[in-house]
Amino acid sequence: MASTDKPSDPEYTSSSTPSVPEGVDYFKFDVILRFLLFAASLVAVVVMVTGNETELVLYQGIPVLQPAKFRYSPAFVYFVAALSVSGLYSIITTLASLSVVNKPHLKTKLLLHFIFWDVIILGIIASATGTAGGVAYVGLKGNKHVGWPKICNVYDKFCRHSGGSIAVALFGSIVTVLLIWLSAYTIHSRIPK
Amino acid sequence: MASTDKPSDPEYTSSSTPSVPEGVDYFKFDVILRFLLFAASLVAVVVMVTGNETELVLYQGIPVLQPAKFRYSPAFVYFVAALSVSGLYSIITTLASLSVVNKPHLKTKLLLHFIFWDVIILGIIASATGTAGGVAYVGLKGNKHVGWPKICNVYDKFCRHSGGSIAVALFGSIVTVLLIWLSAYTIHSRIPK
Numbered sequence: 001m002a003s004t005d006k007p008s009d010p011e012y013t014s015s016s017t018p019s020v021p022e023g024v025d026y027f028k029f030d031v032i033l034r035f036l037l038f039a040a041s042l043v044a045v046v047v048m049v050t051g052n053e054t055e056l057v058l059y060q061g062i063p064v065l066q067p068a069k070f071r072y073s074p075a076f077v078y079f080v081a082a083l084s085v086s087g088l089y090s091i092i093t094t095l096a097s098l099s100v101v102n103k104p105h106l107k108t109k110l111l112l113h114f115i116f117w118d119v120i121i122l123g124i125i126a127s128a129t130g131t132a133g134g135v136a137y138v139g140l141k142g143n144k145h146v147g148w149p150k151i152c153n154v155y156d157k158f159c160r161h162s163g164g165s166i167a168v169a170l171f172g173s174i175v176t177v178l179l180i181w182l183s184a185y186t187i188h189s190r191i192p193k
Numbered sequence: 194m195a196s197t198d199k200p201s202d203p204e205y206t207s208s209s210t211p212s213v214p215e216g217v218d219y220f221k222f223d224v225i226l227r228f229l230l231f232a233a234s235l236v237a238v239v240v241m242v243t244g245n246e247t248e249l250v251l252y253q254g255i256p257v258l259q260p261a262k263f264r265y266s267p268a269f270v271y272f273v274a275a276l277s278v279s280g281l282y283s284i285i286t287t288l289a290s291l292s293v294v295n296k297p298h299l300k301t302k303l304l305l306h307f308i309f310w311d312v313i314i315l316g317i318i319a320s321a322t323g324t325a326g327g328v329a330y331v332g333l334k335g336n337k338h339v340g341w342p343k344i345c346n347v348y349d350k351f352c353r354h355s356g357g358s359i360a361v362a363l364f365g366s367i368v369t370v371l372l373i374w375l376s377a378y379t380i381h382s383r384i385p386k
Contacts, residue, residue: 072338075327108384115308115377119370122312123319127366130323134268138328139339145265146332148341173320177312184308184377191301191383 026186027101030114033179034094040172041087044165045080048132051161055154068151068158075135076162082128083169086121086176093117108190111183118183122176129169136162219379220294223307226372227287233365234280237358241273241325244354248347261348268328269355275321276362279314279369286310301383304376311376315369322362329355 054067070076093114100106139159142150152159247260263269286307293299332352335343345352 066338068338073336074330074334078327108381112377112381116374119312119315119373122315123366123370126316126319127323127326130320131327133320134271134324134327135331137267138331138341141267143266145259145261146342146344148331149339151339173316177316180312180373181309184305184380187377187380187384188301188305191380192385 026182027097027107029182030179031094031097033175033182034090034097037172037175037179038087038090038094040168040175041083041090044083044168044172045087047161047168048076048080048083048165051158051165053155053158057154068155070162073135075131079128079132079165079169082124083172086125086172089117089121108187111187115180115183115187118176118180122173122180125169125173125176129166129173132162132169133166136166219375220290220300222375223372224287224290226368226375227283227290230365230368230372231280231283231287233361233368234276234283237276237361237365238273238280240354240361241269241276241358244351244358246348246351250347261344261351263355266328268324272321272325272358272362275317276365279318279365282310282314301380304380308373308376308380311369311373315366315373318362318366318369322359322366325355325362326359329359 048070052067052069054065056063057066058064059066070080096110097114100110136159138148138150139155139162140150140152142148241263245260245262247258249256250259251257252259263273289303290307293303329352331341331343332348332355333343333345335341
């Protein structure tokens with residue numbers, strides 16, 4: 001029943017079966033995007049967690065070994081927690097998406113649920129990216145007005161990992177936006193003209 | 194034509210006119226939520242901008258007048274810019290929403306456009322809330338691991354304003370989530386069963 005091949009006219013499936021309008025079938029793109037979200041979440045978490053670094057720094061004139069860990073910053077802890085949630089979420093929804101590929105009756109209802117949850121996940125990922133990015137920017141540039149020294153001149157590996165992780169999370173946010181757009185467009189295409 | 198009174202059965206409007214299924218008319222809630230988003234954006238920007246404070250602090254043993262301004266932190270500048278954008282956006286979309294109240298043909302198409310843009314605005318507000326929140330948390334608690342002192346014991350008014358502004362922005366994010374949910378649900382309700 002499901003039209004997995006690409007239709008040239010968006011309306012031809014809905015006109016063939018007027019009782020169950022299907023619209024265009026973008027479910028394969030949905031699965032691909034959800035897998036991308038999973039990959040982005042996994043990479044972001046792994047890169048952030050593996051950024052730990054220990055450097056010799058001067059503390060009141062005495063050189064001491066001082067580690068930098070993501071765990072030391074509540075912003076980075078929130079970031080790792082949020083991206084872990086989105087990784088788990090993307091696994092569950094990829095499986096849900098795959099399970100209804102051949103059930104057109106359930107698809108539209110599922111897409112509505114997807115939008116509801118995707119929006120929450122978008123809020124979580126976007127805020128986590130912002131939180132980690134804001135703190136990482138202070139680490140990179142410091143803030144002389146309040147006397148926060150920059151730390152990225154000392155902890156270069158830690159900062160490279162944090163920056164890379166934040167960039168991947170930003171990519172994950174964009175994928176989530178695309179997922180919501182796709183679901184909304186698919187639901188809209190099922191309304192008969 | 195538009196059914197602005199609350200229907201008891203979600204399907205009765207779509208069954209009465211099968212050529213143009215209307216579903217439930219939630220446009221008044223849409224207008225109310227968009228106005229709330231405007232109010233939240235305005236309050237967040239005003240409270241953040243008016244938080245400037247000058248205090249006498251010890252700088253190398255000498256007391257100096259040191260101001261705290263949102264402009265000193267790139268995170269807070271991004272926050273003010275993002276909330277200004279969402280404020281402008283909410284004005285435009287409230288007017289757009291009001292202009293199609295009596296045009297059921299245009300409504301569904303407009304709702305799809307609303308979802309597309311609301312999702313981007315949600316990403317912007319959520320990331321701005323996160324960014325400002327992350328930096329404000331450092332200001333509140335400091336971070337002894339990297340030697341960033343807390344500043345909220347000195348700049349109490351500035352911190353109260355920042356915290357209040359971030360809380361209002363969080364409320365704005367939740368309103369945007371509700372807006373997307375409402376649009377998605379309305380579009381879904383127009384698909385004939």
